[in-house]
Amino acid sequence: MKKSLCLALMLAVAIAFMAAGCGGEPGPPDTSIRGEVKVAGSTTVLPIAQEAAVEFMEKNRGADVEVQGGGSSAGITQLKEEVIDIANSSRELQPGENDDGSIVDHKIAFDIIAIIVNPSLKIKSLTRAEVKAVFTGEVTNWKELGGPDSEIVVVIRDQASGTREVFDKIALGATPEKPVWCVPSAIESASNGVIREIVAATPSAIGYVSYGYVNRMVRAVQLDRVAPTIDNAAEGRYVMARFLHMFTRGKPEGPTRSYIDFVLSDEFQREVVAQEYIEVRKVLEK
Amino acid sequence: MSTGAPEAAVKTRAWAGAFTDRENYVKLVMLTCASVAILAIILIFLFIFRESLPAIRDLGVRNLFFSTDWRPNVSDPTAGNYGMLTFIWGTLLTTFGAMLLSVPLGIGAAVFIDQVAPDRMARVVRRGIELLAGIPSVVIGWFGLILLVPAIARATGTSGYGVAAASLVLVVMALPTITTLSAETLKSLPIELKEASVAMGATRWQTIYKVLLPSAREGLLIAVILGMGRAIGETMAVQMVIGNARAFALSPFARTSTLTTRIVTDTGEASGIFRSALFAQALVLLLIAMVLIILIRVISRKREPA
Numbered sequence: 238m239k240k241s242l243c244l245a246l247m248l249a250v251a252i253a254f255m256a257a258g259c260g261g262e263p264g265p266p267d268t269s270i271r272g273e274v275k276v277a278g279s280t281t282v283l284p285i286a287q288e289a290a291v292e293f294m295e296k297n298r299g300a301d302v303e304v305q306g307g308g309s310s311a312g313i314t315q316l317k318e319e320v321i322d323i324a325n326s327s328r329e330l331q332p333g334e335n336d337d338g339s340i341v342d343h344k345i346a347f348d349i350i351a352i353i354v355n356p357s358l359k360i361k362s363l364t365r366a367e368v369k370a371v372f373t374g375e376v377t378n379w380k381e382l383g384g385p386d387s388e389i390v391v392v393i394r395d396q397a398s399g400t401r402e403v404f405d406k407i408a409l410g411a412t413p414e415k416p417v418w419c420v421p422s423a424i425e426s427a428s429n430g431v432i433r434e435i436v437a438a439t440p441s442a443i444g445y446v447s448y449g450y451v452n453r454m455v456r457a458v459q460l461d462r463v464a465p466t467i468d469n470a471a472e473g474r475y476v477m478a479r480f481l482h483m484f485t486r487g488k489p490e491g492p493t494r495s496y497i498d499f500v501l502s503d504e505f506q507r508e509v510v511a512q513e514y515i516e517v518r519k520v521l522e523k
Numbered sequence: 524m525s526t527g528a529p530e531a532a533v534k535t536r537a538w539a540g541a542f543t544d545r546e547n548y549v550k551l552v553m554l555t556c557a558s559v560a561i562l563a564i565i566l567i568f569l570f571i572f573r574e575s576l577p578a579i580r581d582l583g584v585r586n587l588f589f590s591t592d593w594r595p596n597v598s599d600p601t602a603g604n605y606g607m608l609t610f611i612w613g614t615l616l617t618t619f620g621a622m623l624l625s626v627p628l629g630i631g632a633a634v635f636i637d638q639v640a641p642d643r644m645a646r647v648v649r650r651g652i653e654l655l656a657g658i659p660s661v662v663i664g665w666f667g668l669i670l671l672v673p674a675i676a677r678a679t680g681t682s683g684y685g686v687a688a689a690s691l692v693l694v695v696m697a698l699p700t701i702t703t704l705s706a707e708t709l710k711s712l713p714i715e716l717k718e719a720s721v722a723m724g725a726t727r728w729q730t731i732y733k734v735l736l737p738s739a740r741e742g743l744l745i746a747v748i749l750g751m752g753r754a755i756g757e758t759m760a761v762q763m764v765i766g767n768a769r770a771f772a773l774s775p776f777a778r779t780s781t782l783t784t785r786i787v788t789d790t791g792e793a794s795g796i797f798r799s800a801l802f803a804q805a806l807v808l809l810l811i812a813m814v815l816i817i818l819i820r821v822i823s824r825k826r827e828p829a
Contacts, residue, residue, distance in 0.1 A: 308598060390682040396597050396789055413598055421770035422778050424684060425788055438673065439682050 271299030272492035278312020278325030281399025282481050285346065286325055288509050289500045296499075300492050316340070316484055322493045324484040327399050339486055344521065345500050346481040346514040349448035350404055351465040353433065353455040355440050360384050362459035368408050371443060374420025379441060391423040392432050392444030400429070404445050407477050408460075429513070447513050471520045481514065568809065575803035578605060578796055587803055593769045593785075600795035607782070607804050609771045613686070614781040614811075616772055617761065618754045620690030621697055625754075626747055628694070629701030630736075633746075636702070637709040638731055649706065656699035664760030667692040672764055679776050684766030687775040692760045697750035704749060708742030709735060741822050748822075752815050755808070758783040782808050 276286050283306045290302035307315070312324035313334055327348075330340060352368060354360055360382060363371070370376040372391055380386045394401035405411035409419075426432045429450040436442040437454035448465060451457045457465050463475045470478035489497055499505055506516040578587055582605055590606025632652065636645045671691055676683030716738055720730040736743070766778025767788055780788065782804045793801055 388681065396595055396793070416594075416596065418594055422766075422768045424682075424778060425767040425769075427788065439676070442682070 270297040270492055270495045272301070274300070274302045274323065274492050274496050275321040276302060276323040276325060276483075276496075277305040277307050277315055277321045278323075278484075279309040279327040279399070279481070280306045280397070281327040281402070282325035282345070282483070285481070285500070285510060285514075286323075286483075289496065289505060292505070292509075293496055293499045297492075297495070300495070302492075302496055313340075313484060316486060319486070322485065322489075323497070326482040326484060327403070327479065329480075329482070330484070341485050341488060343483045343485065343489075343497050343501070344480040344517050345483050345497075346506075346510045346517050347467075347470070347520040348400070348403070348479050348481060348514045349465050349467070349470045349475065350400055350407075350445050350477040351448050351451050351457040352408075352443065352445050352460060352477075353436050353451060353457055354443045355436055356454070356456045357440050358384060358443075358456075360458060362462050364461055365408065368460065369410070369417075372409060372419050372423070373417065374422070377420075385441075387441040390435075390439050390442040391420055392435050392439075392442055393419050393423045393425055394429075394432065394445075395425050395427050400445065400447055403479055404477065408445075448515060449511065449513055467515060467519060480517070480520075571802055571805050571809060575799055575806045578799035578803045581796055582800070587800065588807070591771045595789065595793070595797045595800070597793070597797070600793075600797040603797060605797065605800035605803075607785075607800070607807070609769060610780050610782045610785045610804060611807060613765070613772055613779040614755060614783070614808075616686050616779075617689040617693060617765070617781055618751055620686060620775065621693035621754045622747065622751060624690070625694040625697045625701055625750060629698050629746070629750065630705050630743060632698075632702045633705030633709055634731055634736075636706045638727075638735065649703070652699050652702050655695065656703075660696060660757060660760040661763075663692055663695050664763035667760060667764040675776065681776040682766065682778065684764060685774075685776045685778045686765065686772050688764040689761045689781070690775075692764055693754040693757060696757055696760065697754045700753050701746050701750040704746035705739075705743050708739045708746065711742070712738055741825065744822055745819050748815050748819055752812060755811055755815075756783065758787055762787055 276290070283304065286304045290304050293302055294300055309324075309326040309328050312321070312326060313330070315321045316324035317334075317340075330342065334340070352363065358379065360379070363382070367376070367382060371382075371389055372393070374391075376382060377389055378386065379389055394404075405417055405419075409417040411417040424435060426435065426444075429446040432444040432446050433450050433452070433455055436444045443458075446455075448467075448470075451465075459465075460475065460477060463469050465475050465477070469475035483497055483500065485493060485497070488494075500510075501517070503518075506518065510516055581601075587605060587607065588611070589608055590604070591609045591612075592604040592606040593609060594604045596603035632648065636649050640648060667688055671688050672683035674683070675681070675685075675688055712735060716734055717730055720734040721727075725733070761781055762784040765780060765784060767780055767784060768778035769785075770777060770779055772779035786801050786804055789797070789801060
């Protein structure tokens with residue numbers, strides 16, 4: 238008696254699950270946008286482009302967006318060779334890359350890198366030379382910069398980070414041929430959030446994060462007496478900032494255009510791009 | 524009654540026959556399980572070896588295993604330097620530090636459980652230590668991050684991250700292994716040993732120190748080695764408190780990395796020879812683990828005839 242009851246119960250559960258599975262069947266597919274879009278380039282833009290591709294394909298079941306990494310330069314080369322439709326880039330076009338003016342630039346996000354310190358540290362502004370000295374280990378004690386007598390704890394991003402790439406380039410003067418290395422004792426962290434946690438918990442720490450991560454737990458330092466704000470960065474006074482781009486050959490059409498429009502849409506900018514960067518509209522309006 | 528016996532015999536034989544069939548079946552299942560495990564080990568080893576081969580070939584053993592210069596290059600992997608000695612040293616140093624504390628603690632706790640404590644208290648202590656083994660490493664690492672690191676920072680005036688914090692976290696991870704295995708070993712000693720010792724007029728402490736612990740030496744050693752294996756492989760908890768730096772650690776409060784934490788930190792975008800160098804680190808880890816296992820084998824074989 239008990240056994241059969243048990244069996245019946247299991248059967249019921251199984252059927253319920255199957256029914257639930259059936260419930261997930263798609264409704265009539267939205268066929269408004271069809272076709273293939275091939276995207277490649279910067280690994281910094283990659284997460285955004287991938288997220289956009291997933292959401293875009295959910296809305297347009299006929300569309301097929303394929304996103305790959307490879308780096309900004311490789312993406313631009315492939316775009317010109319007509320291998321891909323969109324080249325993601327974390328840098329501007331260089332002289333010689335767009336001599337015939339055929340490449341169209343779509344700015345999709347704005348990134349400001351802020352240098353942060355623990356709020357207890359009475360350092361308000363650093364010059365670029367001082368920043369370089371601190372991060373490369375030439376200066377190891379805050380005393381030398383007019384602060385307290387304590388060892389400087391440098392916190393940086395991991396190898397793969399686009400933020401680190403930009404910081405190394407602008408703040409430390411690194412080039413791909415001649416990289417500049419931060420002090421070996423620097424703490425490497427895999428995310429903006431972890432850097433903020435460490436800097437907030439360590440009184441003598443200094444690090445850098447994307448602007449969106451600056452909050453009350455840490456204090457953003459001025460660079461050459463310029464504060465990292467959207468205004469200052471948009472007008473070029475604060476130098477550690479950059480646009481993220483999507484390049485196309487000529488004016489985009491068809492699914493390529495729809496995809497870029499989706500990336501630039503208010504909803505996607507607000508919900509995905511703003512997680513780590515600044516919505517591009519806020520900057521371009523200024 | 525008289526007919527009952529042969530009937531029962533027949534029944535037993537039939538049942539035994541069924542049992543052997545089933546036994547064969549079970550044997551087959553077990554064999555499959557075992558082969559899967561062995562196959563997995565062989566495949567893992569071959570795979571890691573194959574993937575680390577490019578780094579070994581292009582960089583040479585000296586630049587890869589005996590250099591402290593770790594400066595990988597993401598965009599052009601061949602332009603980087605991939606010496607992993609810093610991280611091998613980091614692994615050995617944190618493990619040694621952890622053993623320094625967890626071996627006396629673990630064996631002490633085992634003696635307490637098996638020899639000193641009254642039954643009920645021994646049971647409570649044992650359960651408590653077993654519970655410790657079940658705590659996920661990320662939780663222990665989190666405790667290290669919010670309690671241990673600030674405490675070390677206050678006490679030493681350093682950042683608090685570093686080898687010492689990592690070792691202390693590893694003590695918590697290795698302690699359950701060492702304690703439970705040591706307690707089992709002590710429990711398996713023949714009671715006559717203790718009785719003889721006490722009969723000779725030895726005190727309780729003399730009995731433990733001069734008779735029981737020396738007799739259990741091999742078993743205790745195995746417990747320590749297994750605890751060490753746990754410490755060497757731990758990644759998450761260590762990564763949270765060791766400071767993830769690429770500097771060679773010269774002080775217990777220096778920030779550095781271990782093999783496991785470096786693999787996790789750098790795997791993200793690694794390609795080409797950079798990726799291969801990370802696999803070479805995994806290979807070193809695997810070799811350390813194998814050395815430990817062989818040590819256990821040798822020690823337990825030595826123990827058998829006794």
